[in-house]
Amino acid sequence: MITTKQRAYLRSLAHGISPIFQLGKNGIEDAFLKQIDDALEARELLKIAVLNNSGYEAREASDAICEELKCEGIQAIGNKVVLYRQSRKNPKIELPKPNKSK
Incomplete structure (x- = not known):
């Protein structure tokens, strides 16, 4: 789990x-997940566009992908998702x- 400060850094x-x-009409399928998994391994941080015909909102797509790939959803705004x-x-x-001190 990442902290709010780390999340803000990754958003920047x-x-x-x-x-x-782009997540389109085929939705979240195994081949799509495999490509994202490989890209996360290579880049660590990536952005995905969620198209209107996908049947997903950005937050729903982020949650579904993160559950499958054990990654962190950093931001879901408009039709873009950052993982x-x-x-x-x-x-x-x-x-x-x-920070450990409170």
């Missing part, structure tokens, strides 16, 4: 990237350390 990184996938999962082999993004 995602601001400049373009969607590399994050740390790479197992080659982590690139270093998250801010959570």
Whole structure:
């Protein structure tokens, strides 16, 4: 689980990237999930465009994908979804350390 500060940091990184996938009329199927899984391993942070004909709202799509792939839904706004999962082999993004003091 990531903290609010880490989520904000990831949102700032995602601001400049373009969607590399579109969720369309075929919905969330195994081949689509496999492509996202591979992209998360390579990039760690990615953006997906949810098309109107997909039958999903952005938040629903984010929740469904995150449940299947064990990733974090960083942001779902409009028709865009931002996902994050740390790479197992080659982590690139270093998250801010959570504050332990209260």
